[in-house]
Amino acid sequence: MTISVATWWSLLCAVAVFNISAWLLSSAALYRRQAQLPAEAFALRRWQLLLSAGYVFGCAFRSALPVFDVPRLVMLDSWLSSVVVGRSVATFAELCFVAQWALMLREISHSTGSQVGRKAAVLIVPMIAVAETFSWYSVLTTSNIGHVVEESLWGLCAALLVASLIAIWPRLSPRQRPLLAAWCACGVVYVLFMFMVDVPMYWGRWLADEAAGRNYLSLQQGLMDVSGRWTVSHRLQDWQSEMTWMTAYFSVAVWLSIALMHAPVPAPLTTAAAEPRR
Incomplete structure (x- = not known):
């Protein structure tokens, strides 16, 4: 194993241990806050805790056992x-993660009366379920065109979430707007990355395969292939294209997942305006 690959893999494993520890501490902190939260708000944050567990532990598993799906590298x-x-x-973890954002958006939309947010909260989980279907198509057939659709749907989902949060902005308490702004900033960066880096990468891979006359697998052949064939590789050139997104995905995205369980209870502008000045 090359030193660079060993260092990267060790980093992923260390981050996974840190993330699990952070989730356990966050879980304890949430239950300590139970008496301070309205019953409905605590129930939603308990769901956030459970969904975050699916994402945190799923990403920890994938950090310890990295897989480059299409070429079957492990x-x-x-x-x-x-x-x-x-x-x-990955499918289970990613559905848990997007469900967290749907719950968060649903809570804010319900508190502020935003119809745009409510509709978006209903749409984003089915959108990602469709994206996961295209991901499986690419993994099974080895055709990257499915990944093009998958990543495009993730980008569109994030754009829809950002647009919904912007629509909610005027309705939310001024003291909670900085958090909303941070979420929007993260969402914009993600959308730009998806449509300027990730989607073009998979599109380029598909075009290269088409130009080379690659023979793709059928779904049945692919299912047999992913179940019984894997190639061990520790070469930098095999993993280099995956390092950036895996590192960010298994760290920053996990931290966002953990943070969502501690999101403050939304305070609508009307409520905030009614409070006496101090």
Whole structure:
């Protein structure tokens, strides 16, 4: 194993341990705050806690056992490293993560009376479910065109979330707007990355495969392939294209997931305006 790959893999594993520790501490902190929260708000944050667990532990698993899906590359020679296991864990974790954002948007929209936010909260989970279907299509057939659609849907979902938060902005208490602004900023950066880097990367890979006359697998052939074939590789050139997104995904995205369980209870502008000045 090259030093650079070993260092990167060790970093992923260390971040995974940190993330699990942070989730456990956050869980304890949430229950200590239970008496300070309205019953409905605590119930929603308990759902956030459970959904975050699915994402945190799913990403920790994928950090310890990285998989490069289409070429079937893995770090460890084990069936746990197989693409079918890794992609199944990823699907569950990603649906948990987007469900967290849907719950957050639903709570803010309900508090502020935003119809735009309510509709977006209903749409984003089905959108990502469709994206996961296209992801499986690409993983099974080895055709990157499915990843183009998948990543485009993720980008559109994030854009819809940002647009909804912007629409909610005038209705929210001024003291909570900085948090909303931070979420929007993260969302804009993510959308730009998806449509300027990620989607073009997969589009370029698909065009290269088409130009080379690549023969794709059928869905049945692909299912057999992902279940029983994996290639152990520790070469930098094999993993270099995956390092940036995996590192950010298994760190920053996980921290956002953990933070969502501690999001403040939304305070509408009308409520804030009615409070006496201090």
